Amino acid sequence: MVFLLKLFHIKGASMHILIRIPDGFTKPSAYSVSPNPQRLRVDKYVLPKWIFMTLAAIHFLIFSLMVHSAANAFTPFRIGTGGETGVYHPIGKLLASGITLEAKKKDSPLDGYIGVAQNSAGSIENIKGVESGLIEAGMAQADIASFAYNREKMFAGADKPSSIRAIASLYPEKFHIVVRTDAGISHFTDLKGKRISIDEEGSGTLAVMRIILQAYNLSESDLSPVYLKPMYTHGKMKNGDIQGFVSMAGAPMDAVSRLLETGVTLISLDQKVTAEITRHYPYLFPGRIEAGIYPEIPTADTLEVYALLVVDEKMPNDVAYAITEALFDRRTTALLREGHPQGVAITQDTALNGVSIPLHPGAEQFYKEKGIFK
Numbered sequence: 001m002v003f004l005l006k007l008f009h010i011k012g013a014s015m016h017i018l019i020r021i022p023d024g025f026t027k028p029s030a031y032s033v034s035p036n037p038q039r040l041r042v043d044k045y046v047l048p049k050w051i052f053m054t055l056a057a058i059h060f061l062i063f064s065l066m067v068h069s070a071a072n073a074f075t076p077f078r079i080g081t082g083g084e085t086g087v088y089h090p091i092g093k094l095l096a097s098g099i100t101l102e103a104k105k106k107d108s109p110l111d112g113y114i115g116v117a118q119n120s121a122g123s124i125e126n127i128k129g130v131e132s133g134l135i136e137a138g139m140a141q142a143d144i145a146s147f148a149y150n151r152e153k154m155f156a157g158a159d160k161p162s163s164i165r166a167i168a169s170l171y172p173e174k175f176h177i178v179v180r181t182d183a184g185i186s187h188f189t190d191l192k193g194k195r196i197s198i199d200e201e202g203s204g205t206l207a208v209m210r211i212i213l214q215a216y217n218l219s220e221s222d223l224s225p226v227y228l229k230p231m232y233t234h235g236k237m238k239n240g241d242i243q244g245f246v247s248m249a250g251a252p253m254d255a256v257s258r259l260l261e262t263g264v265t266l267i268s269l270d271q272k273v274t275a276e277i278t279r280h281y282p283y284l285f286p287g288r289i290e291a292g293i294y295p296e297i298p299t300a301d302t303l304e305v306y307a308l309l310v311v312d313e314k315m316p317n318d319v320a321y322a323i324t325e326a327l328f329d330r331r332t333t334a335l336l337r338e339g340h341p342q343g344v345a346i347t348q349d350t351a352l353n354g355v356s357i358p359l360h361p362g363a364e365q366f367y368k369e370k371g372i373f374k
Contacts, residue, residue: 077103077113079309080126080138082203083229084119085258087250087342088139088307091170092117094339095309098332102322109318110326121202121229124154128202130312131163137323140164141173141204141248142306143283146356154207165360167309167324169353171345174251174289175208175303177267178259179244180237188216188267197226197233197245205248208303211281215273230255238262248305250342251293266300274303283356306354313360320362327351348372 077099082088096115103110118135120126126138127148140148147153149162179185185194198220199205206227213219226233226242230253233245237259244267247255256264266289274286287304291297309327311320326332328348336343352359352372359367367373 074114075112076116077110077137078116078118078135080120080129080135081117082120082122082139082249083231083255085231085234085253085255086122086229086247087173087253087340088122089117089119090254090340091250091336091342091346092139094335094343095327095332097335098326098329099323101331102326102329109316109322121200123204124148124207125202127155127162127164127310130310133312136315137167137309137311139170140308140310141208141283142169142308142354142356143281144204144207145308145310146283147207149357162357163313164310164357165313165315165320165363166355166357167311167320167360167363168327168346168351169355170307170309171250171342172287172304172354173248173307174287175205175212175269176247176249176251176253176256176289177244177269177300177302178237178246178256178264179267180240181263181265183243185244185267188212188269188273189218191244191267192218192222193224194244195224195226195242197228197230197236197242198223199245199247200227200229203229204305205246208248208284208305209246211277211284212269212273212303215277234258237264250307250345251289252341256294260295260297265297266294266302268301269303271301274301277303283354306356308355308357310357311360315360315362317360317362317365320360321366322362324363324366 077096079092079096081092096117099110099113099115102108103113120129120138123140123144126135126140127145129135130138131148145164145166148155148164151158151162155162177188183194185191198209210220213222226236228236228245230245230247233242234255236242237245245255247253271286278285284303284305287302289300289302291299311323327346328351333346336346348370349372351367359373364373
């Protein structure tokens with residue numbers, strides 16, 4: 001005999017358990033079969049005492065667990081990051097852990113919060129998520145944050161002013177142009193006609209790639225473009241389905257390190273081109289991926305931009321202050337230093353480097369108290 005036992009019914013939701021009891025242990029005195037032959041409803045039945053006591057114990061245990069969970073409910077503090085093989089996601093997970101630790105402090109404005117790092121397409125999607133309230137914070141390139149705040153380029157035509165504000169500058173990101181060594185690519189213009197992954201819509205990488213292509217008088221159609229996050233390019237790079245991919249990320253990034261045995265290298269950008277780009281986009285500036293960051297790959301001249309942590313202007317000042325405090329707390333600093341090579345670059349002393357949008361008042365108060373912001 002099979003019984004479907006309802007444990008509870010709350011606000012339209014029910015929990016049931018399905019119990020199979022061998023024939024002979026029950027003595028139904030009446031039952032009816034519904035039009036669906038798969039369902040049997042027992043209206044009246046007689047259960048041995050031990051079975052009844054077991055069911056009662058199960059009911060009590062589950063109800064007790066629910067009450068305990070309700071008493072210890074938490075609110076997720078969601079941080080928009082990026083793909084898993086980039087740098088946003090691993091750094092975002094470490095920041096989320098730091099926020100969770102901060103929330104445990106007595107009388108913290110973050111009480112009840114737990115940090116959560118969410119995968120995303122990247123900077124553009126994160127900013128849109130913060131502005132719409134889908135996430136509480138997001139990681140974003142300084143140039144993309146500037147476009148959003150000033151309603152330029154991909155944010156032009158938005159129906160209301162931007163609400164994003166900065167908590168801190170985190171670390172410099174470097175534009176990676178990664179190609180197979182057997183692809184016959186030694187200069188940026190050699191990408192013409194090649195199958196290159198240029199990231200997906202909503203990413204800061206794709207936005208910067210379009211700027212670079214324009215600076216070289218090229219367009220996406222001059223490539224055979226593929227629109228994938230770096231985490232999805234690994235297999236295609238290994239088997240030669242694509243000849244390269246690009247990514248704006250801190251160095252080293254896992255997506256490159258995992259391909260070293262396959263045979264990859266980095267392509268440089270011409271310094272005259274990067275200087276011209278900086279003239280038009282001041283938050284993109286010339287930089288280098290130094291030799292040794294990736295074994296046996298030489299220095300590559302490229303573009304850099306700072307990664308920012310952004311929130312919405314409507315975030316309460318005490319919460320924004322606590323988030324900023326958590327970011328530079330010794331425990332978070334230890335997590336960052338131990339958890340990722342780029343974590344050592346996140347310091348209180350460099351927190352305002354390359355910030356391209358106004359600070360949140362709560363963060364501004366923190367920096368004023370530390371003598372950093374005047």
